[in-house]
Amino acid sequence: xxxxxxxxxxxxxxxxxxxxxxxxxxxxxxxxxxxxxxxxxxxxxxxxxxxxxxxxxxxxxxxxxxxxxxxxxxxxxxxxxxxxxxxxxxxxxxxxxxxxxxxxxxxxxxxxxxxxxxxxxxxxxxxxxxxxxxxxxxxxxxxxxxxxxxxxxxxxxxxxxxxxxxxxxxxxxxxxxxxxxxxxxxxxxxxxxxxxxxxxxxxxxxxxxxxxxxxxxxxxxxxxxxxxxxxxxxxxxxxxxxxxxxxxxxxxxxxxxxxxxxxxxxxxxxxxxxxxxxxxxxxxxxxxxxxxxxxxxxxxxxxxxxxxxxxxxxxxxxxxxxxxxx
Numbered sequence: 268x269x270x271x272x273x274x275x276x277x278x279x280x281x282x283x284x285x286x287x288x289x290x291x292x293x294x295x296x297x298x299x300x301x302x303x304x305x306x307x308x309x310x311x312x313x314x315x316x317x318x319x320x321x322x323x324x325x326x327x328x329x330x331x332x333x334x335x336x337x338x339x340x341x342x343x344x345x346x347x348x349x350x351x352x353x354x355x356x357x358x359x360x361x362x363x364x365x366x367x368x369x370x371x372x373x374x375x376x377x378x379x380x381x382x383x384x385x386x387x388x389x390x391x392x393x394x395x396x397x398x399x400x401x402x403x404x405x406x407x408x409x410x411x412x413x414x415x416x417x418x419x420x421x422x423x424x425x426x427x428x429x430x431x432x433x434x435x436x437x438x439x440x441x442x443x444x445x446x447x448x449x450x451x452x453x454x455x456x457x458x459x460x461x462x463x464x465x466x467x468x469x470x471x472x473x474x475x476x477x478x479x480x481x482x483x484x485x486x487x488x489x490x491x492x493x494x495x496x497x498x499x500x501x502x503x504x505x506x507x508x509x510x511x512x513x514x515x516x517x518x519x520x521x522x523x524x525x526x527x528x529x530x531x532x533x534x535x536x537x538x539x540x541x542x543x544x545x546x547x548x549x550x551x552x553x554x555x556x557x558x559x560x561x562x563x564x565x566x567x568x569x570x571x572x573x574x575x576x577x578x579x580x581x582x583x584x585x586x587x588x589x590x591x592x593x
Contacts, residue, residue: 270464270465271464272316272463272464273463273464273465274314274463275577276461276462276463276464276465276559277310277313277314277460277461277462277463277575277579278460278461278555278559278561278574278575278576278577279306279309279310279313279322279326279458279459279460279461279555279574279575280306280458280459280460280553280554280555280561280563280572280573280574280575281302281305281306281309281326281327281330281456281457281458281459281553281572281573281574282455282456282457282458282504282506282551282552282553282563282570282571282572283298283301283302283330283335283336283454283456283571283572284336284337284454284455284456284506284570284571285506285507285549285550285551285565285567285569285570285571286454286567286568286569287549287567287568287569288568288569288585294585295571295585297335298335298336298571298585299583299585301333301335301336302571302572302573302583303573303581303583304329305326305329305330305333305573306326306573306574306575306581306583307581308325308326308329309322309323309325309326309458309460309575310322310575310579310581312325313460313462313463314463316463317462318462318464318466318468319358319359319460319461319462319466319467319468319496319502320356320358320381320460320466320468322458322460322462322468323356323458323459323460323468323469323470323502324356324377324378324381324470326458326460326470327354327356327377327456327457327458327470327471327472328375328377328378330456330458330472331375331376331377331456331472334416334418336454336456336571337454337455337456337473337474337475338352338354338376338454338455338456338472338473338474339352339375339376339414339472339474340413340414340416341414341416341418341419341474342414342419342473342474342475343419343422343423343454343474343475343476343477343479344415344419344420344422344423344474344477344478345475345478345479345480345481345483346427346478346479346480346481347481348420348423349371349411349481350371350411350414350415350474351368351369351370351371351474351475351479351481351482351483352367352369352370352371352373352376352414352472352473352474353366353367353368353369353370353376353472353473353474353475353484353485353487353488354366354367354376354377354379354380354470354471354472354473354487354488355367355380355470355471355472355487355488355489355490355493355494356377356380356381356384356468356469356470356471356494357384357468357469357470357490357494357495357496357502358384358466358467358468358496359466359467359468359469359496359497359498359499359502360466360467360498362496362497363384363385364384364390364490364494365380365381365382365383365384365385365387365390365391366380366383366390366391366392366488366489366490366494367379367380367383367391367392367393367397367488368391368392368393368394368397368484368487368488369393369394369397369482369484370394370397370398370401371398371411371414372398372401372408372409372410372411373397373398373401373406373407373408373409374406374407374408374409374413375406375407376472377470377472378406379392379397379400379401379406380470380472380488382400382401382404382406383397383400386404387400390490391488391490414474419477422477423477423478426477426478427478431478432476432477432478432479454473454474454476454506455471455472455473455485455487455493455505455506455507456471456472456473456506457469457470457471457472457493457494457504457505457506457553458470458471458504458553459496459502459503459504459553459554459555460502460555461502461555461557461559465498465557466498467496467497467498467501467502467555467557468496468502469494469495469496469502469503469504469518470494470504471487471488471493471494471504471505471506472487473485473487473506475509484509485509485510485512485513486505486509486510486512486513486517487505487509489513490518491516491518491519492505492512492513492515492516492517492518492519493505493506493509493512493517493518494518495517495518495519495521495522497522498557499522499526499557500521500522500525500526500556500557501521501522501525501532501535501554501555501556501557502554502555503517503518503521503536503552503553503554504552504553504554505517505518505550505551505552506550506551506552506570507543507548507549507550507551507565507567508543508547508548508549508550510546510548511543511544511546511547511548511549511550512543512548512550514546514548515539515542515543515546517539517543517552520535520538520539520542521535521536521539521552521554524538524539525556531556531560532554532555532556532560532562533560533562533564536552536554536562536564537562537564539552540552540564540565540566541566543566544566549566549567550565550566550567550570551563551564551565551566551567551570552564552565553572553574559577561574561576563584563590565587568586569585569586570584570585571584571585572584572585572590574590
């Protein structure tokens, strides 16, 4: 790295998905505790001199291992009752990136995505080919049942019975008051970081949406959409209605507004999120720019998030009153 290390540059943020919880859902203490623990782990790595890339991989890997969120263990199940997992990672200094989609046996999709980035000449691998690459590279494998939890099985049966595709963090209360959208997906996890050298990175991982058609792919593994990092602008990880984020080209839209029009991070993120809404989508993003500013906007009722700002304190939030949503 060209710049000297400066711990005051460290910024970090993670998300555990967005959605529309019922009014009586409560403060979600388990989710807050998990977010705080994982954000603290990422911050500690950065304070030890770790890179932004290392920090986002660590945090997303821990989120994949936490059954409270829709990635890895506890991921939602497709129409056939199987997990189909997607992940992507990008480094801001040179836009090096890797992504996988539709994997069912790779123990850590985000670890495989980084292996694609660093140990292959390619960017994006799908399904059986991605898992074959993982085996060739010696990454751990599991049976698909490793990712399945009782809660997700119940959720799938409920969705099958109602004939709908459900949202991970949405409630029956809210779904009953709006039309069901087959293109909506919430619960994705992600991380963005700025390290002591000023380098940026982003990573995202998801199980998609409950009762989805097998083979559906959202924005998470699409670099420049749901996952993006460029040291000249920002690191971004998205969660929400994948199809709408794809139509907007979310990550690159933010980068372009910052780079070509001189917009600040918060304005660029809010504009891109307004475009998502224009195309019928909901959700949010976490973002850190090259100057260390953090933006955590969302247009759903809630977004599960944690962040480490200039003061070095770890904070968590779910609804808008919990923290910055600019």
